[in-house]
Structure formats: structure tokens, C-alpha cells
Amino acid sequence: MTKKQTEKAFLESYDIHDFDVPLTSVDMAIFTVRSEKLQVLLVKRAQHPALGQWALPGGFIDLKLDKTLMDTAKRKLYEKTGVRIPYLEQVETFGSQGRDPRGWSVTISYLALIPSDHITLGKDDSSEQVAWVPVDEAEDQYPLAFDHNRILEACHQRLRSKVQYTSLPVNLLPNEFTLTELQQTFELVLGNTVEKKSFRRRILDADILEATGNMKTGSNRPAKLYRVKPEGQSHFFTRNIEGPR
């Protein structure tokens, strides 16, 4: 018997149902900016366990539909928001004996950023109650299901941390935006102010934006409109931005 035949025989006799394995799911923190606040999407659980509690959207891997974990995340995001191509990044995997009453479970958490003008709730047929909640409120005033408060904090922390040295917040804005809007979005995510000149120098030197020539009009000098260059999605800067002391 060759080694290959042996492996084939092994695989034929293998059945995962014979083993004790953890439950494995995907949960995600979907962020956007609404009413000048960083907000996160929550769903009210329509099923046991934790029925009726607020939770991060998520669910099990569909072994038929999904080819990768990212597929599961994309599917969930689309079901909840109707957004197909957002910024999506894996954050951290939580797994323990007690985090789900059903037993040993593992959840892979994802961070999603979607533009504020792309929100179309209710594509989902699960008839779950869905709400956008300011992140600070969600962290401090909502007792989320399972360990979702911890997951949310991990995602929020990752977001804040990456904003220090990347251009991530462009994914929270519509296609076209002004530098002032971009700066305000940075400030929202960072939670502190940013020095205007340093910010503009940094963004423009990074060469990730292109002006669209149009102007945004108001009762003052119009601002140039920019959009992200095709390959400029996630640029890394060299230093931090800090506000005035």
C-alpha cells in the first residue's frame, strides 16, 4: 500500500461528527459615521441563546456557500447593510469554554468600514431589529450578548490604532470629499483634534488622493473635492499625527 492510498483511505473513513469540536462563527463590528459620530451596527438577537439582547451582527460559516472566512464576513455584511465592497479586515479570534452557553466556541471578528451614504438597512430577511449606535454608547451603556462588548472594544481599538498611521478613514466617507471633511473623520475616530497644516501636508504628500476639480460650495471659499486614487486604498504613513498640546 503506498502512502497516497493510505491517505485516501484515511480521508474516506474520516468523519468530523465523530469528534468534539468547538462552535465556530464570525462576528463583525461595522462602523460608519452618522450625525457626526462614529457609530456601530447592532442587532437584537431573534433567537436563543441571548434572545432579545443586543449583539454584533454575525453568524455561522455556511460550509456550502462560503469558500473562505472572508466570504462569511462579506455575506453577513451584505445581509445587514446591503454593502458589497467595503473595507473589511480581520481583527482577533476569541475562543473559550464559557463565552457561549452552548459550549466551547470560537468566533473570528472582523472590522468593517462603510461610507455614510451607502447605508440601506433591512436587506435582511431575518426580521431582526437593527440599529446604529454611537460606539461610546454601545461600549458603556449596552450590555451586549456573549463577549461582544470585548469584541467591540478590540475592533474599536484596532480602528483607532490603525488611524494613527494609515488613511483608513477615507473608507468612511462618500466617493468625493473635502480635506476638511476627511480631517473631521480622522478626529472622530481618533477622539482628539488634529493640526490642520500637518494633516493636509501628510495626506497630500502621501499622494493617495486626486482632486476631481469640482468645488463644494457654501457661504465661503469653496473647498476642493478629492477622491481616493485607484490604488491608494490603504496608505501607511511614517509618523503619528498629534493635536496642539
Added chain:
Amino acid sequence: MTKKQTEKAFLESYDIHDFDVPLTSVDMAIFTVRSEKLQVLLVKRAQHPALGQWALPGGFIDLKLDKTLMDTAKRKLYEKTGVRIPYLEQVETFGSQGRDPRGWSVTISYLALIPSDHITLGKDDSSEQVAWVPVDEAEDQYPLAFDHNRILEACHQRLRSKVQYTSLPVNLLPNEFTLTELQQTFELVLGNTVEKKSFRRRILDADILEATGNMKTGSNRPAKLYRVKPEGQSHFFTRNIEGPR
């Protein structure tokens, strides 16, 4: 019937064996410095699938023994190296339909750093063949089992990236070390040279080391010995280090 009773009933009737779930495991890249090279621990698989191929150490979660994913990682690390308290960090979770011939599978990867003087191979009773391999060789010349080449690259990349702005490499050295040894370790991990003065300024300004007063003797000026301050395990710097142009 109250809500709580309903949940209890739900949990009693719940059986994970009724569902299709992915296989879930933990794999890890254990790094150390040997012969002035960054090396990684590989094991030769003693079981199907991929029997006889080199792979990263890892295995399934023991739902009885392990309370968290970190426990699984610690247990595996101890089995292979005899090290109990290393630097251990979760890196990335890989999950897909095809990465394991047994079917849909998920693996949570961990990065471990152990001091070069703590290595005691063979605590394991699995009688697997175990080897330290220079990382570059492992990546380029070893066709690892499953998607372990990709996992190794992710861990290696995470390590290199974090060395840019943290003091991680102290975990690759014995308790006491000289600044020159520390610099050499940084250079090994980074793959390029580091400017001496800048390096020392940065490390000492960070205030994460304390001199032990002793000196290391040689045929030249003795170097001060340092050790990591109790709470200085993983300091974050503000900027990058770069070698001469």
C-alpha cells in the same frame, strides 16, 4: 413559560453534532535565535493527512483541557519546547474550504518567541521529528503541509513589522544581555542593519531596561548587562529605526 426557561430548554436540546461545523485548530510559529539566525520550529507530521511532511506545530483544541485558545497554544508550545512563559501573540486566523483535505477548516495562528537558552526539545511524547530551521530556508526551501507556508509568512511578517515599533526582540534573549546583543537581535529579525547611536538612544529613552550592574568580560571594554524591567515587556516606540543609507 419565561424567557429563561425557554433558553434552558433550548440549550438542553442543542447538540453540536447535529450541525456542520468546520474543523478548528491552532498552529504556531515558534521563533528563536540560534547560530546567529532567526529560526523557526518545524515538526514532521506523524499522522495523516500530509503524513511525513514538515509543518508548523499545532493541533486541535482539547475541549476538556483548554479553557481558552491561548491555553491550547500554551499547551502545544510546552509540549514541543518545554517553555512555559514565552512571548505569545495571536496573529491571524485562516479558514477555508480547501486548506485541509478533511474539509472546511479554520486555524488560529500564534506567534511565539522563546529565549535561545531555554530550548529543550523532546518533552513531547508524540515521537514526532522536530527541527529548528532558519526562517528563510523554511519559507523558500521547505514545502510545508497544508497552507503552513502562508501561515509562517504571516507570522514572520507580523514579527518584522512589530519590531519596527516595539521592543519585542528582548523576548528572544536570555534574562541578561548587553545592548550590543540586543541590537544584533533586532538586526537579525529586521534583516538589515541598525545605527548604533540611534538604537541605544531609543532603547534607553524608552526606559524599559534596567542595568544589573554586572559586566560581561571579554578582551575589551566590558559591556553593561541589562534586563527587562518588570512591566517593560512590550514597549511601543514612536518612530522607526533605519540603518545607514
Added chain:
DNA sequence: TGACTTAGGGGCATTGAGCCACTAACATAA
């Protein structure tokens, strides 16, 4: 036409890193 508001940039001060050369402290050999 002047007041008001936000966009955008000029230019200097400050800070931290790169760099090189210099001194310090040992062993060893003449």
C-alpha cells in the same frame, strides 16, 4: 463694498533621527 466665514498655504521653531568621530575600558603581547 465691507463684514464674515472657511479653505489653503508660507515660513519659522522644535524635535528626533542619522551620522561620524572621539573617548573609555578592558586583554594581551612586546
Added chain:
DNA sequence: TTATGTTAGTGGCTCAATGCCCCTAAGTCA
């Protein structure tokens, strides 16, 4: 005892990026 070689450790200049302040630009509106 002294010269020599080697590595440890530092002083101090240069350069580049950022912080900071304030000026100008370009609109609306009364």
C-alpha cells in the same frame, strides 16, 4: 610597563518632518 587591538559607549552636528502661528484666498450675504 607600554603599545596595540577591540569593542563599549557618547558628544555633537546635520537633516528632515512636524508643530505652530498667522497670513492670504475666495466665496456669501447684508
